[in-house]
Amino acid sequence: MASTDPVVRILSHDGALAPTPPAEPYVDRVAALDEQALLGLLTDMVRTRAVDVEAANLQRQGHLALWAPSYGQEAAQIGSGRATRPQDAIFPAYREHGVALVRGVDPLDLVRMMRGLTHSGWDPAEHGGFRQYTLVIGSQTLHATGYAMGAQFDKATATGDPERDEAVLVYFGDGATAQGDTNEALVFASSYNTPQVFFLQNNHWAISVPVERQSRTPLYRRAAGFGMPGVQVDGNDVLAVLAVTGALLDDARAGRGPALIEALTYRVGAHTTADDPTRYRTAEELATWTERDPILRLRRHLEGRGVGRELFEGVDAEAADLAADLRRRVLTLQDPPVSLMFAHVYQEAHPLVAAEQAWQAEYEASYGEQA
Amino acid sequence: MTTTSMPLAKALNAGLRRAMEDDPKVLLMGEDIGRLGGVFRITDGLLATFGEDRVLDTPLAESGIVGTAIGLALRGYRPVCEIQFDGFIWPGFDQITSQLAKLTNRLEGRQSFPVVIRVPYGGHIGSIEHHSESPETYFAHTPGLRVVTPSTPNDGYWMIQQAISSPDPVIFFEPKSRYWPKGEVDLDQPAVPLHASRVVRTGTDATLIGYGPMVSVLLAAAENAAAEGRSLEVVDLRSLSPVDWEPVVASVEKTGRAVVAHEAPGFLGMGAEIAAGITERAFYSLEAPVLRVTGYDVPYPPAKLEKLYLPDADRVLDAVDRALAY
Numbered sequence: 024m025a026s027t028d029p030v031v032r033i034l035s036h037d038g039a040l041a042p043t044p045p046a047e048p049y050v051d052r053v054a055a056l057d058e059q060a061l062l063g064l065l066t067d068m069v070r071t072r073a074v075d076v077e078a079a080n081l082q083r084q085g086h087l088a089l090w091a092p093s094y095g096q097e098a099a100q101i102g103s104g105r106a107t108r109p110q111d112a113i114f115p116a117y118r119e120h121g122v123a124l125v126r127g128v129d130p131l132d133l134v135r136m137m138r139g140l141t142h143s144g145w146d147p148a149e150h151g152g153f154r155q156y157t158l159v160i161g162s163q164t165l166h167a168t169g170y171a172m173g174a175q176f177d178k179a180t181a182t183g184d185p186e187r188d189e190a191v192l193v194y195f196g197d198g199a200t201a202q203g204d205t206n207e208a209l210v211f212a213s214s215y216n217t218p219q220v221f222f223l224q225n226n227h228w229a230i231s232v233p234v235e236r237q238s239r240t241p242l243y244r245r246a247a248g249f250g251m252p253g254v255q256v257d258g259n260d261v262l263a264v265l266a267v268t269g270a271l272l273d274d275a276r277a278g279r280g281p282a283l284i285e286a287l288t289y290r291v292g293a294h295t296t297a298d299d300p301t302r303y304r305t306a307e308e309l310a311t312w313t314e315r316d317p318i319l320r321l322r323r324h325l326e327g328r329g330v331g332r333e334l335f336e337g338v339d340a341e342a343a344d345l346a347a348d349l350r351r352r353v354l355t356l357q358d359p360p361v362s363l364m365f366a367h368v369y370q371e372a373h374p375l376v377a378a379e380q381a382w383q384a385e386y387e388a389s390y391g392e393q394a
Numbered sequence: 395m396t397t398t399s400m401p402l403a404k405a406l407n408a409g410l411r412r413a414m415e416d417d418p419k420v421l422l423m424g425e426d427i428g429r430l431g432g433v434f435r436i437t438d439g440l441l442a443t444f445g446e447d448r449v450l451d452t453p454l455a456e457s458g459i460v461g462t463a464i465g466l467a468l469r470g471y472r473p474v475c476e477i478q479f480d481g482f483i484w485p486g487f488d489q490i491t492s493q494l495a496k497l498t499n500r501l502e503g504r505q506s507f508p509v510v511i512r513v514p515y516g517g518h519i520g521s522i523e524h525h526s527e528s529p530e531t532y533f534a535h536t537p538g539l540r541v542v543t544p545s546t547p548n549d550g551y552w553m554i555q556q557a558i559s560s561p562d563p564v565i566f567f568e569p570k571s572r573y574w575p576k577g578e579v580d581l582d583q584p585a586v587p588l589h590a591s592r593v594v595r596t597g598t599d600a601t602l603i604g605y606g607p608m609v610s611v612l613l614a615a616a617e618n619a620a621a622e623g624r625s626l627e628v629v630d631l632r633s634l635s636p637v638d639w640e641p642v643v644a645s646v647e648k649t650g651r652a653v654v655a656h657e658a659p660g661f662l663g664m665g666a667e668i669a670a671g672i673t674e675r676a677f678y679s680l681e682a683p684v685l686r687v688t689g690y691d692v693p694y695p696p697a698k699l700e701k702l703y704l705p706d707a708d709r710v711l712d713a714v715d716r717a718l719a720y
Contacts, residue, residue, distance in 0.1 A: 142500040154468075155500060159492050165458060166493070169465020176421075176447045177469065203485070207458035214453050367503035368537050370561035374636045376537070 032257040038323025049266035068097035071121035073342035074130045082296040088139045092292030093120045098317030099286040102264025114167035114193040117156040126151035161202030167193035168208045171217035180218040181278030188276035191219040198229025209249040212281040219281040226290035231303040243285035258286030259317040396581045403573040405547035409554035421448040424476030456486035472508045480515040481524030494563045495538030506561040516607040518571035520697045528658035533565040534635040541634040543567035545609035547577040552584035569607035591638040597627035600651035605631040608655045615707035643675045650681035651717040660688035682720035685713045
């Protein structure tokens with residue numbers, strides 16, 4: 024599909040500045056980025072990968088229940104996450120670890136959830152509006168759309184002040200495009216002209232099912248059927264993702280309505296640590312995509328601009344420290360108290376839950392007495 | 395006390411209007427609820443008063459309605475969703491049970507989801523498939539939801555306002571067979587809290603327990619029994635989650651016998667829970683097993699058979715006879 028469809032790409036695979044024709048409207052948004060800014064994006068991506076690799080290792084060593092690797096999708100996540108403004112709300116699926124990090128979520132909080140200590144882990148209000156992970160595929164798209172409808176009712180968007188006007192960014196994958204909820208969210212977004220960008224990371228695999236089984240048409244083209252712009256971007260080109268997402272978020276906050284971005288990327292790792300991708304995809308395919316590695320591409324670009332090795336080594340060392348610190352802190356985590364199970368089922372006391380909690384406490388205590 | 399006579403449909407409309415006047419964050423969402431006023435006209439006139447930002451004629455997608463209501467709740471709104479008919483709630487079931495019911499728990503109390511889902515339910519309207527179902531058990535079984543159902547205009551007027559002001563999600567079942575009979579509504583104050591069950595007729599020989607559309611059937615059964623010299627007490631549960639056990643247990647301790655009735659199929663229905671709860675709480679008061687009178691465990695039948703499917707006063711009294719025979 025990539026050969027016939029107009030992909031927005033700014034950095035070629037070898038890191039050269041070579042915008043494709045469809046990239047023309049977006050290039051200006053990143054043309055002024057200096058080496059410091061580019062190194063910042065590289066740092067975000069390298070940190071994301073370090074956390075991801077460490078968390079996957081922790082799972083393999085029995086410290087986490089599960090981990091959903093983001094390996095290979097760093098440009099799609101960092102480019103889009105860095106395109107948001109502070110007032111924007113972000114609705115992730117469950118693999119957006121890079122976006123979480125740039126919005127200030129402590130990687131330990133991601134891991135606390137995946138260790139089975141909590142169903143969430145962080146307070147969205149304190150972390151740049153980065154909402155909880157949602158595990159039921161596609162569910163969060165509707166929550167994002169409702170939230171964006173509310174931004175309109177609140178007159179918190181389309182006032183003409185981009186520093187204040189809100190937009191909503193929602194993440195989902197190629198697998199989620201088959202879900203009813205995703206399609207209903209696109210319908211509602213279109214009906215209410217919500218200030219919202221649908222960010223589809225097409226990582227080519229819904230666990231073991233290839234994207235070809237999900238769609239006979241390139242996914243960005245579906246936007247036309249919902250009456251909104253659809254843009255296909257090279258999801259391993261952080262500059263292209265940053266530029267396109269920023270442009271469409273600003274369109275949305277200016278009242279020009281929702282849009283769909285299809286970021287072409289690849290899930291280099293497993294779907295989750297419970298998965299074995301060697302059962303359904305070839306080593307050749309994997310090799311093709313590891314050669315298109317998003318971190319490598321930006322690094323090559325920076326090397327081409329004369330950035331020296333010691334700067335990259337500094338970035339790598341800092342990320343390694345972050346991962347080591349994550350490991351240290353994971354090993355000190357305590358299990359939650361049993362009261363957590365009962366504490367937040369309802370906001371107002373529910374007599375059945377209260378009675379069962381009291382019974383459970385008494386039951387536990389009776390064991391204590393016998394011992 | 396200011397009372398006025400009106401049917402449940404009008405009482406719900408008046409209750410919604412008052413809740414919307416009291417709190418600008420209350421908004422209504424659903425299919426055909428705006429210009430048409432809803433297929434049962436429960437929201438009639440509200441679009442004209444409150445405008446399109448507060449009375450939303452949504453696309454025809456139940457999961458979309460519930461899912462976007464969740465997003466609106468995240469911004470501090472109190473959405474009231476209308477599901478057009480009981481049998482059309484299932485496309486929204488995942489958003490209700492996997493998301494709405496669990497989000498407060500998932501967020502460890504950091505956020506409330508004060509969403510009300512109004513569901514016209516039950517039979518007696520002679521309609522075609524999917525328009526007469528009683529799905530309350532699925533929701534009462536789901537932790538995180540509150541489930542209530544009014545049986546009178548006065549309860550409808552107050553319970554809808556109480557449900558809207560609850561910080562938790564409430565599934566609000568409206569007995570559509572009771573939409574049009576009139577009753578007195580006290581516009582000054584509610585009679586009881588949202589989750590109270592209530593004795594609606596006193597008696598001494600047996601306790602009849604029901605809710606929603608069944609309450610009027612139980613009252614008719616008690617009236618018929620009285621003519622034969624039997625004194626039956628009737629309890630309206632009103633709230634299916636949580637259940638307010640105290641009036642139920644007090645009644646059974648007095649009468650020693652209980653019959654539970656609902657339109658929904660019996661297997662694992664509310665009647666099973668009520669029977670088990672009474673047995674656990676009032677075992678030594680019971681003179682007979684708690685008996686159930688319910689819809690049969692079959693799909694809701696074609697309308698020409700619904701009179702034979704739905705529990706009526708005669709079937710209730712048949713169960714009373716069996717209970718008294720122990």
